[in-house]
Amino acid sequence: MRESVDNIVQWLQEQIKETGVKGLLVGVSGGIDSAVVAHLIKRAAPNNSLGVIMPCKSTASDMEHAQDVIDSCEIEAVTVDLSETHDVMYNTIQNQVKQKNQWNKKNDQLADANLRARLRMSTLYTLATNYNYLVVGTDNAAEWYTGYFTKYGDGGVDILPIVNFTKSEVKEMARYLGVPDQVINKKPSADLWEGQTDEAEMGTTYDVIDAYLKGEKIPDRDKEIIESLHKRTEHKRSGAAQYS
Ligand SMILES: Nc1ncnc2c1ncn2[C@@H]1O[C@H](COP(=O)(O)OP(=O)(O)OC[C@H]2O[C@@H]([n+]3cccc(C(=O)O)c3)[C@H](O)[C@@H]2O)[C@@H](O)[C@H]1O
Numbered sequence: 001m002r003e004s005v006d007n008i009v010q011w012l013q014e015q016i017k018e019t020g021v022k023g024l025l026v027g028v029s030g031g032i033d034s035a036v037v038a039h040l041i042k043r044a045a046p047n048n049s050l051g052v053i054m055p056c057k058s059t060a061s062d063m064e065h066a067q068d069v070i071d072s073c074e075i076e077a078v079t080v081d082l083s084e085t086h087d088v089m090y091n092t093i094q095n096q097v098k099q100k101n102q103w104n105k106k107n108d109q110l111a112d113a114n115l116r117a118r119l120r121m122s123t124l125y126t127l128a129t130n131y132n133y134l135v136v137g138t139d140n141a142a143e144w145y146t147g148y149f150t151k152y153g154d155g156g157v158d159i160l161p162i163v164n165f166t167k168s169e170v171k172e173m174a175r176y177l178g179v180p181d182q183v184i185n186k187k188p189s190a191d192l193w194e195g196q197t198d199e200a201e202m203g204t205t206y207d208v209i210d211a212y213l214k215g216e217k218i219p220d221r222d223k224e225i226i227e228s229l230h231k232r233t234e235h236k237r238s239g240a241a242q243y244s
């Protein structure tokens with residue numbers, strides 16, 4: 001892990017140099033992926049790194065964990081509460097479409113949830129412009145392969161330092177970096193709705209996805225799910241289709 005961490009930190013420093021920015025920022029959710037990235041960017045740019053806590057009807061315990069992460073790596077932090085902004089924006093959109101009798105109730109929860117992720121992205125880019133920093137993404141190998149992120153939401157970032165690390169490697173890195181235990185040991189969640197967990201939504205587990213990515217044999221049912229998720233989300237990993 002020490003070698004991996006040193007290499008990523010060096011890569012992050014190269015990104016700063018090559019792009020000519022002053023530093024790096026990340027959204028800190030209280031989950032393990034952003035905790036690891038916060039520690040990494042603090043190491044890479046001790047005086048020019050920022051952790052951004054963005055509650056959006058988030059649970060109090062997640063926001064406490066986000067603060068624990070900030071404290072554990074001593075990164076500079078700002079908090080931007082998006083709950084009200086989200087309400088106003090979502091209701092405005094919803095009211096317009098409802099007037100046309102075209103509101104699709106079936107997709108309500110997902111539309112509401114993805115707006116949270118995209119408001120966070122807009123907030124991070126507003127701060128990136130202010131500080132002249134890059135937005136650092138937190139996708140790990142399993143999330144990237146399965147497309148388990150919101151397009152132009154948490155997927156809308158400049159650089160991805162842990163995208164080639166499996167979830168179990170991220171866990172190992174977290175322990176090495178000193179991420180608090182309560183963050184390492186909780187269930188991964190996008191926190192987009194009450195009780196959401198990544199594994200329940202995906203229908204498979206990170207252990208199995210990690211095994212698949214390492215070329216190990218996994219049950220047929222999980223293989224089907226992973227390959228279907230991968231295929232369906234190809235558009236998120238490539239740019240917009242271009243007419244030529
Ligand atoms: N074939 C295609 N080619 C080009 N574009 C295509 C497309 N199919 C859909 N699209 C577009 O993509 C949109 C669907 O993608 P998207 O908007 O991302 O939405 P979608 O993939 O349906 O939902 C996002 C998923 O990521 C999960 N998530 C989100 C945020 C954070 C985390 C986390 O782990 O923390 C997880 C969330 O729980 C949910 O399962 C469609 O509305 C459409 O605009």
Ligand SMILES: Nc1ncnc2c1ncn2[C@@H]1O[C@H](COP(=O)(O)OP(=O)(O)OP(=O)(O)O)[C@@H](O)[C@H]1O
Binds near residue numbers: 026028029031188198
């Ligand atoms: N409330 C929040 N405040 C700040 N950033 C957030 C918040 N919620 C989500 N994010 C950003 O969106 C990213 C995607 O969330 P995701 O749940 O995949 O990662 P995580 O919470 O760090 O780890 P885990 O997957 O284990 O929950 C986070 O890593 C973080 O950068």
Ligand SMILES: [Mg+2]
Binds near residue numbers: 029
């Ligand atoms: Mg999370």
